[in-house]
Amino acid sequence: EAGVVQSPRYKIIEKKQPVAFWCNPISGHNTLYWYLQNLGQGPELLIRYENEEAVDDSQLPKDRFSAERLKGVDSTLKIQPAELGDSAVYLCASSFGTSGVSGELFFGEGSRLTVL
Amino acid sequence: ILNVEQSPQSLHVQEGDSTNFTCSFPSSNFYALHWYRWETAKSPEALFVMTLNGDEKKKGRISATLNTKEGYSYLYIKGSQPEDSATYLCACNFGNEKLTFGTGTRLTIIP
Numbered sequence: 001e002a003g004v005v006q007s008p009r010y011k012i013i014e015k016k017q018p019v020a021f022w023c024n025p026i027s028g029h030n031t032l033y034w035y036l037q038n039l040g041q042g043p044e045l046l047i048r049y050e051n052e053e054a055v056d057d058s059q060l061p062k063d064r065f066s067a068e069r070l071k072g073v074d075s076t077l078k079i080q081p082a083e084l085g086d087s088a089v090y091l092c093a094s095s096f097g098t099s100g101v102s103g104e105l106f107f108g109e110g111s112r113l114t115v116l
Numbered sequence: 117i118l119n120v121e122q123s124p125q126s127l128h129v130q131e132g133d134s135t136n137f138t139c140s141f142p143s144s145n146f147y148a149l150h151w152y153r154w155e156t157a158k159s160p161e162a163l164f165v166m167t168l169n170g171d172e173k174k175k176g177r178i179s180a181t182l183n184t185k186e187g188y189s190y191l192y193i194k195g196s197q198p199e200d201s202a203t204y205l206c207a208c209n210f211g212n213e214k215l216t217f218g219t220g221t222r223l224t225i226i227p
Contacts, residue, residue, distance in 0.1 A: 003159065042120070042205060042217030043160075056214065091160070104150060104162035105215070 002026070006092050006108035014116050018080035021111045025073070025094030032069055033105065034077050035091040043091055049075065082115045089113075118142055120208050122218035129196045130226050136192040137221040139206030143187035150215060151180055151191055152205040160205060163191075193223075201225045 005024040013019050025032050030051050035043035046065065048056040051072035060067065064083070069075040079086055089112050093105040121140045129135045139149065148167045154160040164173040169184040177194045193200055203222045207215040 040219065042207070042219045044217070045214055048214070104165050105152075105160075106162070107152075107159040109157070109159045 004092055004094055004106050004108035006090075006111050008111055009109060010112050010114075012114045012116065013082055015084055016081040018078065019082050019113060020079075021077045021090050021092075021113075023075045023077070023092030023108060025075070025092070026106050029094035029096050029106070030072065031095045031097060031103075032075050033093040033095075034067060034075070035093065037089040037091055037110070039088070046077070046090075079113075082113070084115050087113055087115045118145075118208070118210050118216055120206055120216050120218040122204075122206050122221050124221060125219065126222040126224070128224045128226055129193075131196055131198060133196055134192065134194045135196055135223070136190050137204065137223075139189045139191070139208075139218055141187050141189075141206075141208045142210075143184055145210040146184050146187070147209040147211045149182055149189050149209075150207045151189070152207065153202045154205055154220070155202040163204075196223075196225045198225045198227055 007022050032049040034046040036046050037043045045059055047060045047067050049069045052069050065079055067077045089110040091110045092108045095103040095105050097103045123138050150165050151163040152160040153163050164180045166182040171182040173180050179192045182189045201224050203220040205220045207217040209215055
């Protein structure tokens with residue numbers, strides 16, 4: 001069974017440029033998460049989808065970040081314009097159900113962004 | 117603010133030795149605890165999900181315990197091998213359908 005697929009794995013851009021990350025979750029997983037991991041920190045939730053609905057986007061900086069999950073499968077996370085402080089690893093994860101009790105998360109390999 | 121704290125931050129262990137590290141969390145509103153292993157250039161992989169006080173789980177040479185009353189979990193690795201080198205992440209759910217992650221323990225096994 002294919003795992004969570006993310007692309008690109010690495011991206012280097014100049015500040016003020018746009019960037020987009022793509023995630024394909026495990027088939028049948030209705031919940032999809034985007035996490036941000038800064039160097040030396042633990043992953044922090046940016047947005048959680050249940051099917052196509054964003055049920056928790058309270059941590060998403062909406063002035064420059066946007067996300068979508070059309071048809072409740074693939075998801076795209078966009079940053080426009082990127083700032084130096086956005087350099088981080090962007091992790092996508094999926095689960096069957098929510099992580100509230102026993103639903104382990106299945107992660108992709110992450111997209112490492114460097115903003116120059 | 118619900119903080120999940122892990123210690124130590126990093127650890128070097130001789131191959132063959134056993135080791136353990138800690139995840140601490142506020143015991144109020146605790147719902148579940150997850151342990152993940154994250155090897156370099158790979159995706160984080162779930163090791164255990166634990167919910168009950170006194171829970172003990174084992175997978176091969178790795179085991180974990182959970183004390184929800186005092187707010188901690190231990191992860192044990194017996195007879196460390198080079199392939200155990202990774203960052204071990206602990207994450208807790210406090211009933212809000214969101215996982216709060218610690219900063220991880222980076223384990224390096226010395227051959």
